Amino acid sequence: xxxxxxxxxxxxxxxxxxxxxxxxxxxxxxxxxxxxxxxxxxxxxxxxxxxxxxxxxxxxxxxxxxxxxxxxxxxxxxxxxxxxxxxxxxxxxxxxxxxxxxxxxxxxxxxxxxxxxxxxxxxxxxxxxxxxxxxxxxxxxxxxxxxxxxxxxxxxxxxxxxxxxxxxxxxxxxxxxxxxxxxxxxxxxxxxxxxxxxxxxxxxxxxxxxxxxxxxxxxxxxxxxxxxxxxxxxxxxxxxxxxxxxxxxxxxxxxxxxxxxxxxxxxxxxxxxxxxxxxxxxxxxxxxxxxxxxxxxxxxxxxxxxxxxxxxxxxxxxxxxxxxxxxxxxxxxxxxxxxxxxxxxxxxxxxxxxxxxxxxxxxxxxxxxxxxxxxxxxxxxxxxxxxxxxxxxxxxxxxxxxxxxxxxxxxxxxxxxxxxxxxxxxxxxxxxxxxxxxxxxxxxxxxxxxxxxxxxxxxxxxxxxxxxxxxxxxxx
Amino acid sequence: xxxxxxxxxxxxxxxxxxxxxxxxxxxxxxxxxxxxxxxxxxxxxxxxxxxxxxxxxxxxxxxxxxxxxxxxxxxxxxxxxxxxxxxxxxxxxxxxxxxxxxxxxxxxxxxxxxxxxxxxxxxxxxxxxxxxxxxxxxxxxxxxxxxx
Numbered sequence: 001x002x003x004x005x006x007x008x009x010x011x012x013x014x015x016x017x018x019x020x021x022x023x024x025x026x027x028x029x030x031x032x033x034x035x036x037x038x039x040x041x042x043x044x045x046x047x048x049x050x051x052x053x054x055x056x057x058x059x060x061x062x063x064x065x066x067x068x069x070x071x072x073x074x075x076x077x078x079x080x081x082x083x084x085x086x087x088x089x090x091x092x093x094x095x096x097x098x099x100x101x102x103x104x105x106x107x108x109x110x111x112x113x114x115x116x117x118x119x120x121x122x123x124x125x126x127x128x129x130x131x132x133x134x135x136x137x138x139x140x141x142x143x144x145x146x147x148x149x150x151x152x153x154x155x156x157x158x159x160x161x162x163x164x165x166x167x168x169x170x171x172x173x174x175x176x177x178x179x180x181x182x183x184x185x186x187x188x189x190x191x192x193x194x195x196x197x198x199x200x201x202x203x204x205x206x207x208x209x210x211x212x213x214x215x216x217x218x219x220x221x222x223x224x225x226x227x228x229x230x231x232x233x234x235x236x237x238x239x240x241x242x243x244x245x246x247x248x249x250x251x252x253x254x255x256x257x258x259x260x261x262x263x264x265x266x267x268x269x270x271x272x273x274x275x276x277x278x279x280x281x282x283x284x285x286x287x288x289x290x291x292x293x294x295x296x297x298x299x300x301x302x303x304x305x306x307x308x309x310x311x312x313x314x315x316x317x318x319x320x321x322x323x324x325x326x327x328x329x330x331x332x333x334x335x336x337x338x339x340x341x342x343x344x345x346x347x348x349x350x351x352x353x354x355x356x357x358x359x360x361x362x363x364x365x366x367x368x369x370x371x372x373x374x375x376x377x378x379x380x381x382x383x384x385x386x387x388x389x390x391x392x393x394x395x396x397x398x399x400x401x402x403x404x405x406x407x408x409x410x411x412x413x414x415x416x417x418x419x420x421x422x423x424x425x426x427x428x429x430x431x432x433x434x435x436x437x438x439x440x441x442x443x444x445x446x447x448x449x450x451x452x453x454x455x456x457x458x459x460x461x462x463x464x465x466x467x468x469x470x471x472x473x474x475x476x
Numbered sequence: 477x478x479x480x481x482x483x484x485x486x487x488x489x490x491x492x493x494x495x496x497x498x499x500x501x502x503x504x505x506x507x508x509x510x511x512x513x514x515x516x517x518x519x520x521x522x523x524x525x526x527x528x529x530x531x532x533x534x535x536x537x538x539x540x541x542x543x544x545x546x547x548x549x550x551x552x553x554x555x556x557x558x559x560x561x562x563x564x565x566x567x568x569x570x571x572x573x574x575x576x577x578x579x580x581x582x583x584x585x586x587x588x589x590x591x592x593x594x595x596x597x598x599x600x601x602x603x604x605x606x607x608x609x610x611x612x613x614x615x616x617x618x619x620x621x622x623x624x
């Protein structure tokens with residue numbers, strides 16, 4: 001995009017003043033180069049979101065923003081139910097509660113190196129990944145409903161996880177207000193055999209080494225030191241979330257029309273929060289959040305089993321589990337007054353600063369871990385929420401590197417085999433059922449995650465704590 | 477554009493088109509039905525470039541208030557059948573009445589991970605870049621972005 005389209009507030013804040021049907025400004029946090037590299041559609045979509053009823057303060061886009069559906073991916077917008085605010089299925093996304101968890105292993109790189117190949121093979125065999133893979137778990141109707149109400153707590157009760165994990169998961173592992181009865185039979189059918197599966201696309205399980213520490217004090221509280229090994233899992237609510245997203249998107253096109261909401265793009269389909277469809281979506285979406293929390297807890301359990309086989313004394317402790325496709329009700333201070341807002345984060349991570357009451361005691365003084373997935377070859381980051389993030393973007397930060405090239409273009413440019421071989425040369429083992437899938441997710445198809453997190457830090461959204469480099473990547 | 481379903485010169489064909497994070501599918505045909513069928517071929521090609529044998533037939537029906545919404549429903553119905561049956565589909569026969577009601581038969585086979593090497597799993601069809609229409613020469617096209 002041409003930076004001249006924006007009012008430049010500072011080096012990482014770019015603003016589109018409200019005009020025409022826009023109710024609030026659109027604000028993009030990024031450095032000038034990231035702005036130049038962004039698709040024109042990011043601005044168009046952020047501006048479209050700014051036209052929706054009940055939007056509060058601004059329509060935001062994070063430094064990793066790219067062209068999404070209705071909302072940009074990397075979009076944040078908050079709505080006030082009492083001011084006619086809306087909830088949007090597109091503003092949450094198809095993969096409801098897609099997110100990242102990072103687990104500390106207590107091991108260092110020297111432990112992994114001698115068994116790296118065997119460990120990769122074992123993880124690949126034990127973690128169901130890709131199309132056509134099914135989990136070992138099949139849910140009947142009662143168990144499906146229990147899972148949709150209980151989230152990660154349900155998984156722990158069934159023996160697929162540990163109680164101590166729960167305080168390190170958003171919502172203490174269980175999203176309140178879930179309504180399994182609002183989830184269609186088709187959505188449940190799609191999930192029946194998908195618990196404990198990774199999925200495909202950009203989802204992965206990685207064994208990573210801490211490559212660099214930026215903030216030694218916070219890193220100590222998080223339990224991260226250079227050369228430590230962690231396990232990171234990126235996935236979401238699988239078929240259930242996808243089906244709920246598709247069904248409500250369709251319903252909300254009609255609901256928006258009924259509510260006389262002018263949609264600049266059908267994908268922005270939404271319903272007033274205080275409407276029957278809006279409430280039904282919120283109940284179903286919260287059930288899907290529980291599905292994602294349970295799924296990541298089960299995958300974490302599988303990773304524990306594999307690590308216990310190779311390292312009998314190893315104890316995988318959950319650092320944090322955070323989602324980046326959600327709509328959550330949160331209190332925020334607007335013009336000196338506290339208001340409960342429906343904060344949509346589509347490809348954006350919640351980033352609570354120090355002192356936030358929802359954080360566990362051990363983390364409260366420093367802030368929430370913000371887990372940023374990079375591409376499979378380049379690395380990932382652990383950030384921490386800052387006090388300034390609240391006023392910047394309702395306590396939100398970026399979620400990943402963001403794609404720079406489409407799958408289409410990536411496929412033309414790279415061969416999966418060559419990527420696997422090149423990365424092996426750098427000491428990174430990739431295991432995936434599909435070489436074409438590897439090519440589509442080529443490291444070169446992503447933006448520079450380092451530039452994204454540096455911009456997030458400069459903008460005051462979150463601060464860098466550690467950089468992680470991959471050792472093993474199991475790709476769906 | 478990525479490989480097409482039929483030889484050059486035929487109206488019935490499909491293509492993929494780029495989206496930042498995902499992928500677009502578009503089918504062409506002399507009738508709207510053929511365009512829908514070809515778009516379904518493009519959807520399968522998102523997952524695999526390997527041939528899909530027409531071993532099992534599955535019937536589907538959908539209804540929507542206009543042709544474009546019907547197209548998204550059509551693709552979402554295929555995605556649903558792919559997911560719950562763990563199948564891929566390589567042949568499609570579509571019938572549309574009143575521009576709002578669709579009945580179709582899909583032919584396919586269970587996913588064979590080794591042979592099909594599935595690249596990614598479609599999550600859902602979207603309303604982004606959604607267009608169903610006919611050009612001045614009478615060629616129908618139907619396309620949208622698939623979230624993968």
